[in-house]
Amino acid sequence: MESRVIEQTMYDYFKLVGKTAIVTGAGNGIGRGIAQVLAGLGANVVACDIEKDSVEKTVEEIISKGLNGVAVYCDVRKYEDIRNVIDVAVSTYGTVDILVNDAAGCGGGVTVDDITEEEWLRLIELNLNSVFRFTMSVLPIMRAKKSGKIVNISSGAGITGDFSDPHYAAAKGGVIALTKELAHELAKDHINVNSVAPGLVDTRMARIRPWEDEIADTLWYRVGQPEDIAYAVAYLASAAGEYCTGQVISPNGGAWMQ
Template identity: 60%
Template sequence: MRENTAKATLDFFQLEGQSAIVTGAGNGIGRSVALILAGLGAKVAVCDIEADSAVAVVREIEEKGGTAIACPCNVCLLEDVKKTVEATVNAFGTVDILVNNAGGGGGGKRLEDMTYPEWDRLIQLNLTSAYMFSMEVLPCMRKQKRGKICNVSSGAGIVGDFSDVHYAASKAGMLGMTKEMARELAKDHINVNALGTGLTDTRMSRRRGLEQASKEILWPRVGTPEDQAYSIVFLVSEAAEYLTGQMICPNGGSWM
């Protein structure tokens, strides 16, 4: 029964043999996405600025019988982005799936504390990096007339944030970019969707403090990286073939 269930799952999601790039995959949500994609048969390029973390995730995947490569990458540098895409194509032949997950927080800066360099830094990290990766994988996806892109945004881009205007702006920008890309790429059978993450127990969230923020969650627990990853995997699978320009928000009822 277990083998039949596994086969039915693989057939439904149709990820066997597909090639995926997951940015920020060394920990948190990205790590969970990489592990689940590999478990469903995809070949995964684990991209992270922390090389040791990327290698550790690849080791996890390989120990479970999956296929992956480690791609140390500063997503803010176009040269690194190009190298990551090139390495993926060299290893796996193409790119079928891109998960733009890499990003960072703003450190709790109010408007009066914001500096122009800090604004530029976070917009580059959270938004421009996703644009660069998307542009670099498009030749592969257009050539094969198929592809899936998921941009990992945040509730801050929908309802704002108590601080970090640059973080909220970058995540709202990802939503606008998702919709415009979806419109332009639909003719090429390339799906572009977004995830609006709710509060999730990750390294970045713990730095800001989970206790106060968790009071806004209706569900009786804080979200896990896996909660977000399951929705991302759905969005990049063939199960979501008719879904584009949309956003899913696993947030425990924080906003509706």
């Protein structure tokens, strides 16, 4: 009996029942894993992605487990699509409590020797400016109720740099800096802003290059799975993460330490 009370009390810190979470990039990979884990903790998940079929599949799986979710098409580069996602969240579930900015693209292996300005601007627009746009669009709702959780998915590339894709590293470094800045500015509105910077994770984005060397760099000697990242997001989005703001958590199997 006593242990059941203890377990229930602990669960209360992590559960997200009654909370509404928008997850961008929820059609595939890490975003899909985040949507599923947050829904599993009881959140109403508003899953959005530029790939309509993929995000509908994510939500079908959520609903098939008796959990709550709705799928919305969204190109995170477009304010009108972002506004539509927020309208769906509010009309379906009443508010937005959690925003997870996950949607992004990869650089394709260019270096400073061959990158074009057009390619630089393309990825900064998708991976950094979109995080600014989505965040600015949900802020009025979170500020009005003086509560909210924002989790931005960055990358180890934004911390340590890499041997290619300077635009990807710069955008992700920008996401980390924006996270810290917003944590300062939004504390007065009781909005937690944190970043999760994954190591190598088994998704199609990572599958475009060989992994062997990177796996050898991890202390766990394995590639990460989307859930490895989603559990960190769940902590930051829950009451358990109340005292955590302006932080970068790196589930990376020990590949680097900060």
